[in-house]
Amino acid sequence: MSSEKRVCLAYSGGLDTSTILKWLILECFLADLGQEEDFAAVEKKALALGAERMVIDNLQQEFVDELIFRGIQCNAIYEDRYLLGTSLARPVIARAQVKAAHKYNCKILSHGCTGKGNEYVLAECHRLYQSLSVIAPWRMPTFFNRFAGRQDLLNFAAENNIPVSSTPKAPWSQDDNLAHCSYESGILEKPDMPAPKDVWTRTVDPLEAPDVPTKFSVTFREGIPVKLEVEGGETVTGSLELFKALNDIAGRNGVGRIDIVESRFVSLSSLSYSCANNLTASSVSSPGAATTPPAMTVLRLAHIDIEGMTLDSKVKSIMAWIGNEWSQCLYNGMYFSPERELLENSIIFSQKHVHGTVNMMVYKGAAHVLSRSAPESNLYSEEQASMDTLEGFSPEDTSGFIAIQAIRLEKYGAAKIQQGEPPGSRLVKAALP
């Protein structure tokens, strides 16, 4: 077949991409980002359904080094809850799918994402190379009218001998990778119902976590975790190994379960980010209600703590804004953009001296910072912090500082009194003689 018509489908083995596979003729692609998956079974299924080839790429190392740890460096978070597990994975997947398309002579990319997610990444990649186009069946009337609901997919699967893994016992879909596992659809769409106990993977129930806490330390160089030392246990230094070990430790202790409702870029307030965020989405992509990022939770806390010892306060304040912009950029699928490069240039610069070790404990669903040290930093000085030794600045300096600061407040207060409304609300008013 000429490359003009060759399609590279992001294939997960799930119901919808299997349906698409039957519907098209395909090379198939699946990224290995550390999800729990029987990759051999996926390949077998793809080939059985008629795929010409099943490409499976292990992208775990670059996922941790280029996306996850960049997120840690800028304390990335979205709407104060979501640690961006799906958003971090998408650029890595998209990049590798484009690479696979090139390698296997495809001019068309495809995926099982619906219209509810933020799929720019793929579109961008295609456009970047200006020689690929995208087929998104869930946005094509011929496809979505044919398969109006999940039942139509199931019927089609039955007719075409597509094995269906989403059994009635687990009627939700999930997006699983090293950063997190998220769950959506089915019961999870009811925001007033707790997630069922058996939905969670990657974390044990805090109620069933060990009765003894696990203590460990994380060491940072330039804001990057470089060493994990577990009390009475192993020392891990490779980035991927470290991240996996922390996932294991935190997950075993029930750390990282989050139940969220979230605004999506396309302006729906939904339970969790859309599965469609994930280019290898394996199901009908209903929004879900749960996410478990165990290592992310621990590392974000540790990184914020070590910045307290190593970053100037004003720099911290500027970087909070930069980190928020980076998080929104990633969430909105804008990884391959000039603003992302601009923001990362600042992030990396800011971390030049973020070196130190944070001692922590995880226990029954919570992560705690116990202490920390940053011997190369002079920001925190025990002596200067202590009242017992007042050398270095004069207490009188503070009087001057306060007096200057107070000038504008004095003026403001005088104006308010003149207007009959003393500042600080009714209670101050009552206090007036």
Next chain:
Amino acid sequence: MSSEKRVCLAYSGGLDTSTILKWLILECFLADLGQEEDFAAVEKKALALGAERMVIDNLQQEFVDELIFRGIQCNAIYEDRYLLGTSLARPVIARAQVKAAHKYNCKILSHGCTGKGNEYVLAECHRLYQSLSVIAPWRMPTFFNRFAGRQDLLNFAAENNIPVSSTPKAPWSQDDNLAHCSYESGILEKPDMPAPKDVWTRTVDPLEAPDVPTKFSVTFREGIPVKLEVEGGETVTGSLELFKALNDIAGRNGVGRIDIVESRFVSLSSLSYSCANNLTASSVSSPGAATTPPAMTVLRLAHIDIEGMTLDSKVKSIMAWIGNEWSQCLYNGMYFSPERELLENSIIFSQKHVHGTVNMMVYKGAAHVLSRSAPESNLYSEEQASMDTLEGFSPEDTSGFIAIQAIRLEKYGAAKIQQGEPPGSRLVKAALP
């Protein structure tokens, strides 16, 4: 004595304000913000040391209604960790001390704060009324040269029969109020040492918390907590009562222990905010290392969750900025300022429709959101969030949305390729044919 020379001292019963009390001749003032304190003993001590009067004001209700719940409404936090327990208390104390000074004919205010904290509030209050002045002995050479270290204070106390409560067994000071208790000085100044087990009050050790979680729901009206319903237990509705009950529930389950290093406005990076932030600071005001805000921790999480159901995404993003400004304003002691009024005007406006109920669980040191409902909000729609019912917008719309968004990325990518640096780093580069 003429009012010109009458001093109103913010008195805590501790070593330093007792020293000041002996040093001056005074009316004494102490705010009751819910701290654990033997108020009768403080009064007795003050009078024994020569105070003319000991004024003790219960300010708990206004503390919760005007400061703590405003902080909850804007998800207030400082440097991603500190819930502002001391900063919230100061304006209430300062306002009441000014009121007391007026009532008892004092023209001078005094307090035991050192030069390391942010004490503008008091200075402001004084200036607002333009008839009060401030004596801050810790910033006066005649005082701080006389008492250069803690030992000088202890010597003076011994000489003057001042009872000393900071025994060697608890060599740290604390700032206690309804919002939190913070601890500083002594061992706490060593950032690389965990806080000793016996430092913590208001929370039990997570390792010793009950083996059964406590479940409850918090109901919000206009972003304000108005009802607490404990599973199998009480229902609480008054704001102060609700806050105290939550402090109790969360504290019993070990929720709210935070060990922090923090940048202070005066530009030192210190362990925790200075005790000097607290106008009734009871000790030599060394910076500390720990804070326990149990109810604050729970309510902040609950409020963020209910905003997920009730606030438009763009409004949420604007309010994140406003909330950050408010937090910095309070932290910097700028409560009696025009910017605080401007910011609160926005906060209150934004919360008009933040109604709903959040179901939660606290267990061995962690607070978890289980589910939530907001029946008056139309932001979250189960139907719209679901893929099974696609009415209301067409999947094709997404294609257009993506295509438009991609235009600038396409241009950018084309430029980068022209320059020999495809976006998305070395890996994309490697992908090029």
Next chain:
Amino acid sequence: MSSEKRVCLAYSGGLDTSTILKWLILECFLADLGQEEDFAAVEKKALALGAERMVIDNLQQEFVDELIFRGIQCNAIYEDRYLLGTSLARPVIARAQVKAAHKYNCKILSHGCTGKGNEYVLAECHRLYQSLSVIAPWRMPTFFNRFAGRQDLLNFAAENNIPVSSTPKAPWSQDDNLAHCSYESGILEKPDMPAPKDVWTRTVDPLEAPDVPTKFSVTFREGIPVKLEVEGGETVTGSLELFKALNDIAGRNGVGRIDIVESRFVSLSSLSYSCANNLTASSVSSPGAATTPPAMTVLRLAHIDIEGMTLDSKVKSIMAWIGNEWSQCLYNGMYFSPERELLENSIIFSQKHVHGTVNMMVYKGAAHVLSRSAPESNLYSEEQASMDTLEGFSPEDTSGFIAIQAIRLEKYGAAKIQQGEPPGSRLVKAALP
């Protein structure tokens, strides 16, 4: 005809809406926002082309009061150049068109905007009422394939006896209203060519402006212009009259010509905002290169100046951010949004005490502030500003202020020296002994 099929077209009398008019069967609507237009001729043309009715609404008063002066209150500007003349007009037009549709029993709205502009406003209005739909011919293949270029329109016009006003002598289109007139397409699309001399309306050429400057004062109450006093001339107080008079004065003196290239929301960098921003766009909507907002230019400058006398510095800094958000909100067509209401709530609150008079001069293309007074404000104090009277604060206070500020810089400098890179670049380095 049943209301289900009745269309309300935003009609300008221009080539494209005339084509649409022939193409559909219509009620026609035109907003009078102060543009130079022969309204009777437009009506005659519409009826001649088969419109059932031509509705012309004078919306000038609400345009000035609700949009233009809100923009002045927050110093609205987009990308440091564009005063939002088209963006301010759109919500007023959309609102009135919806009103007209209701009145004349139409269920469908239509307009001549292309796909390049930001037309959400109309879509929103329609959706707000949930009973209107929109026909945008320029986005419909049956229309835009039929009329692929301007020549097709001209041919259709010739065939259908549509009079064409865009003669070869003026081969650009314009969007004219009280706030500005903008020009686009034709020669204006060449960014490296100056706009031709005869493109400009509303302003005379600065080179041909009077040789004597015009002096006047503008008085604000709550940040709103309430009085214009021209030296040796009239005094104007009504908002619409004042704005028109200032347009005249500034325009006569050549003030307000801007030649810009601008990023549009839909992500094209274009010369100027798209004419398509304007719902009554009269032409093929090529982007242009010029805009003339004479009164806006003068009032923005005056308002910034009077805020210097009446707003606290921190409030000013917060309002700069709010004003930028408002400008982006309007530019992106998000007027009927919750964020716009939130932002305006702050804007109005901030202006409570912005009262005063600014004395100005316009002369040959420039507006100058000469002086100002704000007798009700205590922010500026001649005495406090002067060094000759130092009462009110002590110069020593400044030493303390500086000393405190310097602590973090000192720490930073010490660290840099230790690292062998003294702050302040190579030159400081060279200065080291």
Next chain:
Amino acid sequence: MSSEKRVCLAYSGGLDTSTILKWLILECFLADLGQEEDFAAVEKKALALGAERMVIDNLQQEFVDELIFRGIQCNAIYEDRYLLGTSLARPVIARAQVKAAHKYNCKILSHGCTGKGNEYVLAECHRLYQSLSVIAPWRMPTFFNRFAGRQDLLNFAAENNIPVSSTPKAPWSQDDNLAHCSYESGILEKPDMPAPKDVWTRTVDPLEAPDVPTKFSVTFREGIPVKLEVEGGETVTGSLELFKALNDIAGRNGVGRIDIVESRFVSLSSLSYSCANNLTASSVSSPGAATTPPAMTVLRLAHIDIEGMTLDSKVKSIMAWIGNEWSQCLYNGMYFSPERELLENSIIFSQKHVHGTVNMMVYKGAAHVLSRSAPESNLYSEEQASMDTLEGFSPEDTSGFIAIQAIRLEKYGAAKIQQGEPPGSRLVKAALP
């Protein structure tokens, strides 16, 4: 004299530093930043008054390259009016004074700044090297009580044979350098009085400017002006020469006069920035009311224009925030800080592709952009901007874009209608059937 007692005074030849010179025993230092000054006369006067040495450093080149052009790259401005002429000069002066102190074996720096300005720079420099201290006579009671007002200085000058240059004819002081000249004190402190005609230097009165405009083009590489081509005239390429030539051209045409009231960091709202900002301040440092930055005005406008052709819209929006932070950092005297380095790292990165040429005209007080070209940029595409060629994206895409954007507005509108308050205010309300 041992170095412990050697003082390096920033000396301008004016009344106050001359008084200080008599008061102390000194090395004197004066920075040549392009101000109009008789340097030989200053040296003569200093030596006559007893200075051991008069050091005069020409810092013009580094002033333009490191400070002024960095400000141009980020479109620096303070409170929408002030182009930071004094703030840009201070770090250069302070750095050189420290260098001079080292060279001539001084351990003490001194200057004539009062307590009203932002003099951290000097303090910082001193602290950076940890071996210098600062004497600021205007903040020392022994000095400022001795010289309570200008008359005391004049008396002292008469008694000590100090020649006084501020004659009754020009009763204001000025801070002059390449970036601007600012004027303060005397009549300038009255905000409701225009600046007297004879106050202005560096610009001619717009009313007396040439009757023929001057046209020229400015070429940028990486956001830095690298070439000035004057129509019918010279071509200038060196940075300092270019800046001086532009100062001349703009000044001759009356461009750059600004009359401002400004908030200072120390919280006074004053007429203009304090002269005390200038470390070589030559007078009693009353705040003033006028500033003339001719070349700055022209270059800022040109740079904003060329960014319109070369910067992505989102990058522009991020850089607007960064530029504002940089401006505040400089204004507050925080040049030698970690945040300044962080911000400049972003500024430089963002300008990598800001190449192009802007054609301009100056005429009787106003600067106008006429056209521009940026051949290396692909951001602006004449074809894509034009409606006549619609290739590259489909108009239907816009419908999808609008539909998606409208979802949240639709939800919001529906909620408002339910609450009886349709969005868009009373007028929409009235429109409801």
